[in-house]
Amino acid sequence: MDLTDVAPLEEHRFPCDTCGADLRYDPGEGQLICDHCGNTVRLHERAQTRHALRELDLRAALNDRLPQADMEETRVSVCPNCAAQVEFDPDVHAAECPFCATPVVTDTGIHRHIKPRGLLPFALDEKQARAAMNDWLGSLWFAPNGLQDYARKGRKMQGIYVPYWTFDAQTQSRYSGQRGTVYYETRMVQRDGRRVQQRVQKVRWTNVRGRIARFFDDVVVLASRSLPKRYTDALEPWDLTALEPYAPEYLAGFRAEGYTVELGEGFAEARAIMDRVIVRDVKFDIGGDRQRIHDIDTDLSDMTFKHVLLPVWLAAYKYRGTTYRFVVNGQSGRVQGERPWSAWKITFAVLAIAVLAAVFGYLYAQNA
Numbered sequence: 001m002d003l004t005d006v007a008p009l010e011e012h013r014f015p016c017d018t019c020g021a022d023l024r025y026d027p028g029e030g031q032l033i034c035d036h037c038g039n040t041v042r043l044h045e046r047a048q049t050r051h052a053l054r055e056l057d058l059r060a061a062l063n064d065r066l067p068q069a070d071m072e073e074t075r076v077s078v079c080p081n082c083a084a085q086v087e088f089d090p091d092v093h094a095a096e097c098p099f100c101a102t103p104v105v106t107d108t109g110i111h112r113h114i115k116p117r118g119l120l121p122f123a124l125d126e127k128q129a130r131a132a133m134n135d136w137l138g139s140l141w142f143a144p145n146g147l148q149d150y151a152r153k154g155r156k157m158q159g160i161y162v163p164y165w166t167f168d169a170q171t172q173s174r175y176s177g178q179r180g181t182v183y184y185e186t187r188m189v190q191r192d193g194r195r196v197q198q199r200v201q202k203v204r205w206t207n208v209r210g211r212i213a214r215f216f217d218d219v220v221v222l223a224s225r226s227l228p229k230r231y232t233d234a235l236e237p238w239d240l241t242a243l244e245p246y247a248p249e250y251l252a253g254f255r256a257e258g259y260t261v262e263l264g265e266g267f268a269e270a271r272a273i274m275d276r277v278i279v280r281d282v283k284f285d286i287g288g289d290r291q292r293i294h295d296i297d298t299d300l301s302d303m304t305f306k307h308v309l310l311p312v313w314l315a316a317y318k319y320r321g322t323t324y325r326f327v328v329n330g331q332s333g334r335v336q337g338e339r340p341w342s343a344w345k346i347t348f349a350v351l352a353i354a355v356l357a358a359v360f361g362y363l364y365a366q367n368a
Contacts (some may be wrong), residue, residue: 013252
């Protein structure tokens with residue numbers, strides 16, 4: 001993987017006003033708490049400056065004309081295994097990559113990017129996320145028992161805010177195509193030496209043209225390459241009505257990954273999502289029993305975007321030389337991950353099926 005395609009992972013810390021230990025954001029209470037002295041701090045008492053949860057102009061961003069206030073820089077370290085970029089405290093000289101469990105020795109580089117505009121706060125704590133992961137592993141019949149036990153007793157999961165883009169756009173589409181109307185004709189055909197009637201389906205096509213309009217609100221696109229996209233996509237849906245304006249206090253005790261899917265690439269994916277919906281709308285507008293689309297010409301306006309952070313609990317375990325990664329939606333508890341297989345369980349199941357098949361075959365032969 002090219003190092004230009006990897007992401008910084010930033011950790012925010014906030015000292016307790018009472019004892020100086022690190023505060024952390026507690027998903028259950030919705031406030032900052034100190035595990036050392038028990039002090040609690042309401043979020044708005046710390047989050048004095050917030051970015052408004054507003055859309056940014058997409059064309060201006062694509063032309064590199066965003067205000068400097070919407071940009072920021074972070075210093076990062078690179079994982080030698082998966083190439084994820086991880087930000088640690090200056091006094092930390094070695095740690096473990098949260099994405100692949102590989103030891104990381106700190107190194108530095110600069111990553112300049114668009115500031116996050118909003119985030120979904122974690123709704124599940126680590127204990128709840130681990131329970132969801134264990135339930136998911138327990139539902140996999142052929143997962144190794146050793147991995148299940150290791151995951152239950154292993155180190156804590158890591159809470160990570162994963163970067164996403166959301167896109168809005170007003171679309172106006174002109175189309176041309178054909179509407180098909182199904183009808184039937186009766187024919188006389190030869191069958192079994194005699195002539196019989198047969199109904200034959202046919203389609204009558206009519207040329208059509210039309211216009212449709214649709215406003216797309218918050219088309220979500222993953223902006224990270226650190227985790228397999230098929231897993232993070234499967235964590236959907238996200239309830240974006242719960243988005244909060246970005247405030248670093250929400251990140252206390254968690255980490256936030258920087259995006260590696262650039263804005264233009266993200267919009268290209270969003271546009272493909274929009275086009276699929278527009279095709280569906282055109283077919284609905286054409287009506288009839290069948291539809292053919294010859295051409296669609298779409299104009300976009302009022303194009304805006306947001307860089308948002310969505311909550312994911314992550315576990316990476318090395319078991320018998322293989323790394324297994326599991327992700328849990330920090331809002332809903334939905335679990336995805338690399339499906340582990342136990343060769344012993346599969347072999348036992350195959351043998352059991354073979355024995356049962358032999359027994360049923362023997363019984364059938366005896367009763368025949």
